[in-house]
Amino acid sequence: MEFKHKDIIALRDLSKEEIELLISTAENMREVNSRDIKKVPTLRGKTIINLFYESSTRTRTSFEIAGKRLSADTVNIAPSNSSATKGETLADTALNLLAMKPDIIVMRHAVSGSHYFLSKKVGCSIINAGDGAHEHPSQGLLDMLTIKDKFGRLDGLKVAMVGDITHSRVARSDIQGLTKMGSSIYLAGPPTMMPPGVEQLGNVTVCSTMKEAIQDADVVIMLRIQQERQGKTLMPNTREYSRYFGLNPENLKLAKPDAVVMHPGPINRGVEMSSYVVDGSQSHVLKQVENGVAVRMAMLYHVCGGGNVE
Amino acid sequence: MNLLIKGGRVIDPSQGIDDTLDVVVENGLVKEIGKGLAAPAGAETIDATGKYVVPGLIDMHVHLRDPGLEYKEDIISGTRAAVAGGFTSVCCMPNTKPAIDNKAIASYIINKAKTDGFCNVFPVGTITQGMHGDRLSEMGELKESGCVAVSDDGKPVKNSELMRRALQYAAGIGIMVISHAEELELVGEGVMNEGFTSTELGLKGIPRVAEDIATAREIMLAEYVGAPIHIAHVSTKGSVRIIREAKARGVKVTCETAPHYFTLTDDAVRGYNTNAKMNPPLRESDDVAAIKAGLKDGTIDCIATDHAPHHLDEKDVEFNEAMNGIVGLETSLPLSLKLVNEGLLTLSQLIEKMSCKPSELLGLGRGTLKAGSVADISVIDPQKQWAVTEATLASKSKNSPWLGETMTGAAACTVVGGKVVFSGR
Numbered sequence: 001m002e003f004k005h006k007d008i009i010a011l012r013d014l015s016k017e018e019i020e021l022l023i024s025t026a027e028n029m030r031e032v033n034s035r036d037i038k039k040v041p042t043l044r045g046k047t048i049i050n051l052f053y054e055s056s057t058r059t060r061t062s063f064e065i066a067g068k069r070l071s072a073d074t075v076n077i078a079p080s081n082s083s084a085t086k087g088e089t090l091a092d093t094a095l096n097l098l099a100m101k102p103d104i105i106v107m108r109h110a111v112s113g114s115h116y117f118l119s120k121k122v123g124c125s126i127i128n129a130g131d132g133a134h135e136h137p138s139q140g141l142l143d144m145l146t147i148k149d150k151f152g153r154l155d156g157l158k159v160a161m162v163g164d165i166t167h168s169r170v171a172r173s174d175i176q177g178l179t180k181m182g183s184s185i186y187l188a189g190p191p192t193m194m195p196p197g198v199e200q201l202g203n204v205t206v207c208s209t210m211k212e213a214i215q216d217a218d219v220v221i222m223l224r225i226q227q228e229r230q231g232k233t234l235m236p237n238t239r240e241y242s243r244y245f246g247l248n249p250e251n252l253k254l255a256k257p258d259a260v261v262m263h264p265g266p267i268n269r270g271v272e273m274s275s276y277v278v279d280g281s282q283s284h285v286l287k288q289v290e291n292g293v294a295v296r297m298a299m300l301y302h303v304c305g306g307g308n309v310e
Numbered sequence: 311m312n313l314l315i316k317g318g319r320v321i322d323p324s325q326g327i328d329d330t331l332d333v334v335v336e337n338g339l340v341k342e343i344g345k346g347l348a349a350p351a352g353a354e355t356i357d358a359t360g361k362y363v364v365p366g367l368i369d370m371h372v373h374l375r376d377p378g379l380e381y382k383e384d385i386i387s388g389t390r391a392a393v394a395g396g397f398t399s400v401c402c403m404p405n406t407k408p409a410i411d412n413k414a415i416a417s418y419i420i421n422k423a424k425t426d427g428f429c430n431v432f433p434v435g436t437i438t439q440g441m442h443g444d445r446l447s448e449m450g451e452l453k454e455s456g457c458v459a460v461s462d463d464g465k466p467v468k469n470s471e472l473m474r475r476a477l478q479y480a481a482g483i484g485i486m487v488i489s490h491a492e493e494l495e496l497v498g499e500g501v502m503n504e505g506f507t508s509t510e511l512g513l514k515g516i517p518r519v520a521e522d523i524a525t526a527r528e529i530m531l532a533e534y535v536g537a538p539i540h541i542a543h544v545s546t547k548g549s550v551r552i553i554r555e556a557k558a559r560g561v562k563v564t565c566e567t568a569p570h571y572f573t574l575t576d577d578a579v580r581g582y583n584t585n586a587k588m589n590p591p592l593r594e595s596d597d598v599a600a601i602k603a604g605l606k607d608g609t610i611d612c613i614a615t616d617h618a619p620h621h622l623d624e625k626d627v628e629f630n631e632a633m634n635g636i637v638g639l640e641t642s643l644p645l646s647l648k649l650v651n652e653g654l655l656t657l658s659q660l661i662e663k664m665s666c667k668p669s670e671l672l673g674l675g676r677g678t679l680k681a682g683s684v685a686d687i688s689v690i691d692p693q694k695q696w697a698v699t700e701a702t703l704a705s706k707s708k709n710s711p712w713l714g715e716t717m718t719g720a721a722a723c724t725v726v727g728g729k730v731v732f733s734g735r
Contacts, residue, residue, distance in 0.1 A: 012510070090628055111628040112512040113582030132630075134512030172512055196515070197506025231498070 003302040007126040009115040010135040011176040019141070019177055023154075025298035026145050026291065032069060033293060043072035043304055046103040050076045051093075052129065053109045058265060058289060059129050059138070063106045066296035072103075090114060091121050098122045104303060107131075112169075125303040133167050133229075139264050140173030142295040144181065146288050147219055150260050155182030160213040160255070162245055163223030163272060164193040167230060170264045171223060172201075179203045188213035189223075189245055192234040210245050217255040222247050222263045222272040238271045248274040252282065260284050311729055312336045314349040318358025318689060322365055323662045324678035333363055335685040338728035342681055354730070358689050361722050364661045365677045366398025366429075366686030369639060370668040371463070371488075371542055371566060371614035374400070374431070377418060378407025383619035383706045385419065388639070389427040391617070391705035393732040395639040396721030398686035399430040399676060400617075401668075403463040404441065411436040411447045413455040420456045428731045429724070430686070432458040432674060437476045437487060441465050446472070446479055453485045458672040461488035463542060464589070466524055468494060474531045481537035486672055488540045489528045491549070492590065496520035501630050503576040503591040511579065513629060516591050522548030529556045529563050538562035540671060543616050545571045545590040547600035554609040564671055566612035569638060569645035570711070572601045578711055584625045584632035585711045588618065605663070606654050611671065613663045615642045619707030637705045640698075644717035647692060689723035696720055696735050 001021055011019065032040050048067040052060050060076060067074040077097075088096075090109070097105065104125045107115060112132030119126045130136040148154050159178055165171045165187055175185050179202030187198065188210040198204055207213040214220050225241060235241050247261065261273070261282045269275050277283060301307075313335040320331040320343060332347040333340065341350070349355050374388040383391075392400050402419065404410035410419065416433045423431035435452035439445045441462045449460055460480055466489070467473045473489075480487045497520050502508050504515020525541055529552060532539035544550060544567045556563045570588065575595050578586035586592055604610040618635025625632050646664060649655045655663075665688075669677030676686050697716050700708040724732035 091626070109628070111630040114628040116582050117628050132512050133514075166509075169512060172510075195509035196504060197509050200506050201510065 003306060006303065007115070007119050008137055008299050008303060009119065009126060009128045011137045011140045011173050011180070012135065016180045019144070019180060022141055022295070022298050022302060023145050023148060025301060026141065026294040029294040029297040032297070038069050039071060040069065041071045042301060042307065043067065043070035046072040046304060047101065048072045048074045048104045048106060048300065049097055049102045050074060051097070051105055051107045052077070053079050053107070054130065056108055056129070058292070059108065062289070062292040063129060063296050066293050066300055069293070070297055070300060072300065090118065094118050094122050098124060104300060127299055127303060130169055133169050133172070135173045135176070136169040137173050138292065138296050138299060139170045140177040141299070142288055142292045143174055143221065143262060144177050145291045145295055146262060146284050147260060149287070150284070151218065154178065157183040157218040158186060158216060159183050159219040159221065160186045160188065160217040161221045161223065162188045162210055162213060162247065164225055164230065165189055165198060165223070166193050166195040167226050168223050174221060175201050175204060186213040186217065190235055190241070211251065211254060214251065214255045217259055219260045219262065220247060220252070220255055222261070224264060224266065225268055225271055238268070242271045246272060246274065247277050249276050249280065252277055262288055265289070312350045312353035313725065313728065313730070314347065314353045314355045315358050315363055315687065315689060316355055318361045318363035320363045320679065321657050321661050322679040323658045323666050324365065325680060328658055333679060333687065335687070335725065335728045338685055340679050340681055340683050340685050343679060356689065356723055360693070362657065362690040362692060364688050364690065365665045365679050366724070366726065367396045367643070367664045367688050368399040368668040368674065368677060369397045369615050369617065369642065370401045370612060370672060372400045372402055372617040372639065373405065373619065373635070374402040375619060376406065376422070377415065382621050385422045385431060386426050387704065387706040389423060389429045389431060391637070391639040391703070393428045393724040393726065394704045394721060394735070396643045396688040396690055396724055397429060397639060398688060398724060398726045399432060399674060401432045401434050401458060401672065403434050403461060404436045405464050409436050409441050410434065410457065411439050411441070413451050416452060416455040416457050429726050432456070432672065434459045434461050434463070434488065436460060437462045437467055438472065443467050443469060443472065446476055449480055449483050449485055453483055457485070458674065459486040459488050459540070461490065461542065463488065463490045466490050466492045466494060470527060470531065473528070474535060477532055477537040477539060478535045481535070486538060486540055488542050490542050491521055491524035491528055493520045493523045496523065501587065502579050503593050505576060505594055507576045507579060511582065518546040518548055518593060518597070521546045521590055522552060525549040526552050529553070529561055532563060533561045538564070541565040543568050543571065543590060543614070544601065544604070544610060545593050545597060547597045550600045550604040550609055554604065554607070557609060564611045566614040567601050567605070567610050568614060568616045569642050570636065572598055572605065572649070573645050574711060582629040583711065584627065584629055585636060585709050585713065587629065587632050587634055588616070588636055589634035602649070602654055605649065611663065611667045613642065613646055614668070615639055619705050620709045621707060625709045635709070637703065637707055637710050639705065640703055641710060641712050641717060643690065643721060644719035647719040685725055685728040687725040688721060690719065691722035691734070692719050694718070694720040694722065694735065702735065
């Protein structure tokens with residue numbers, strides 16, 4: 001099948017088949033990443049701008065490496081050294097960048113939906129590297145690839161997701177992707193961090209305790225507590241939070257013995273997860289990061305129209 | 311100029327009239343209503359066959375942005391939009407720059423409207439000086455200089471003690487207090503209604519209870535001091551219920567809603583549509599149903615537009631950055647006529663909410679076609695179809711969620727003080 005989208009902004013906008021295509025392409029891309037010379041000429045002559053209005057280490061680096069492995073020219077722009085601090089609007093920044101003829105703009109932005117706004121303004125491809133509390137599609141895809149690596153499938157799995165769902169774009173992309181693939185999502189977190197109507201997103205159950213969510217789960221996804229986004233009213237402190245919603249070797253036993261533990265990073269050790277779990281045998285945290293490069297290669301490849309990978 | 315408005319369906323709730331009649335206007339006043347009337351000497355005849363002839367519509371909640379924000383709208387463009395929407399009077403909110411908190415600004419608006427405007431403009435002064443929520447404004451002088459109400463619209467008065475004193479003080483003067491009822495701590499950084507749609511779009515929500523709590527507070531304060539209060543732009547099921555209960559208890563509370571609150575839900579925000587961003591935000595279908603029920607049973611007294619023009623640059627931005635509000639003067643009439651077509655309101659009830667009631671609440675002495683009254687008259691073509699486009703909107707700003715849609719119903723002729731100021735799209 002052919003990938004017909006110019007942009008990848010949200011997994012909500014993609015069909016099951018399109019998600020499968022991206023994941024299977026990512027699986028093939030991993031072969032490139034295991035070579036001695038990790039580079040193919042697929043996107044030679046293409047220019048990719050990484051426009052990051054929010055700080056990021058792993059996502060930006062991962063997109064940059066992904067572009068370079070496909071031989072594209074990648075340029076990174078961060079707001080601290082760009083015109084944003086001079087009061088230029090997003091649209092003007094984008095139009096000026098567009099005048100330099102990039103093929104893809106990979107953007108992270110604090111405002112949900114800003115990629116749709118940008119897409120109406122510019123002709124090049126837009127890839128969402130995270131927008132507000134909306135979506136983080138590359139994270140959703142790499143999570144799915146990591147789960148598929150373990151179980152060989154993405155349907156019929158019980159996926160527990162614990163933490164601040166309201167402020168999490170990772171949660172939304174994971175929910176959109178995994179429910180489309182046929183898995184069930186069980187959410188747990190303080191009610192103050194549970195967005196209204198979240199069950200209506202698909203096969204989603206809101207659990208009253210963490211225990212209920214992770215009981216017999218195949219996958220446990222722990223979300224980062226983002227105190228910078230939350231304000232002060234959602235929980236007493238991280239101590240009490242971790243007491244009820246932290247993953248430790250004890251409560252992890254409730255999940256299936258071969259359950260996969262994931263976290264989008266960066267991890268607050270001792271808050272969302274104890275270090276014994278982060279560094280334990282069930283942790284797939286670094287596997288996620290590794291898969292991130294392959295997934296982002298697949299995304300860049302498909303928005304550029306596909307073609308041969310040598 | 312004298313007029314004979316002939317053969318229209320005259321609906322005047324103030325006299326209980328709904329009949330095919332002629333209206334004679336002489337020297338700026340309504341002279342006579344009756345059948346088969348002759349044109350006075352030198353009169354222009356307006357054929358109103360198949361049209362409604364009603365007391366001039368009154369919009370008690372608009373933002374004309376003049377002085378200070380004329381790049382969005384000014385008194386000329388705003389009143390041009392008003393008469394194109396069938397309105398003969400508008401009440402303009404005080405969040406101008408500077409705010410309408412003194413006689414000079416109020417007089418400037420009234421005078422500019424008289425010399426250059428197309429319809430009557432009645433300013434609403436501020437509740438607090440500079441709308442800073444700190445000290446009461448000079449309400450006495452504001453009233454003397456022509457303000458018909460006070461409001462810190464857009465900025466709720468946070469301090470309950472200050473609001474209590476404002477209600478008492480205003481009641482002493484005899485000027486209505488209009489409240490923008492929102493509890494700001496609950497609004498927080500919200501940009502749309504809190505619900506499933508905000509969850510899916512990942513946008514920060516404004517819970518409905520933010521409005522409900524503030525509505526309840528205003529009512530309790532008004533009840534305590536025995537003063538009247540008017541709640542602006544009611545948007546939630548809870549507010550409607552709270553106001554209904556208060557009215558039944560005899561509290562002097564009145565309220566208005568806007569066409570978007572009985573027409574749209576927060577679904578309109580999908581696609582991150584900044585022309586569906588307003589404050590209070592578009593709510594959910596059960597709120598729309600409650601607003602309609604409130605209109606029907608009389609809990610909601612008036613329909614006002616909250617006409618809030620914004621420049622393209624303030625709307626063509628990321629959703630969070632976009633200003634709140636939409637233009638409404640020109641789409642209010644067709645959207646409100648839908649309520650009649652749906653059988654929710656009679657035509658007479660609709661005209662009451664769009665003319666008689668606002669006049670009565672604010673003491674404008676209009677909203678009637680009684681002989682001897684000022685000839686503010688709207689002739690409405692209920693069948694007229696027209697497309698809402700940037701070109702068809704008379705307002706300086708084009709921030710309408712209905713751009714590209716076809717409306718049924720429009721002003722065919724608008725008469726202000728006996729003068730024809732608009733004669734159809």
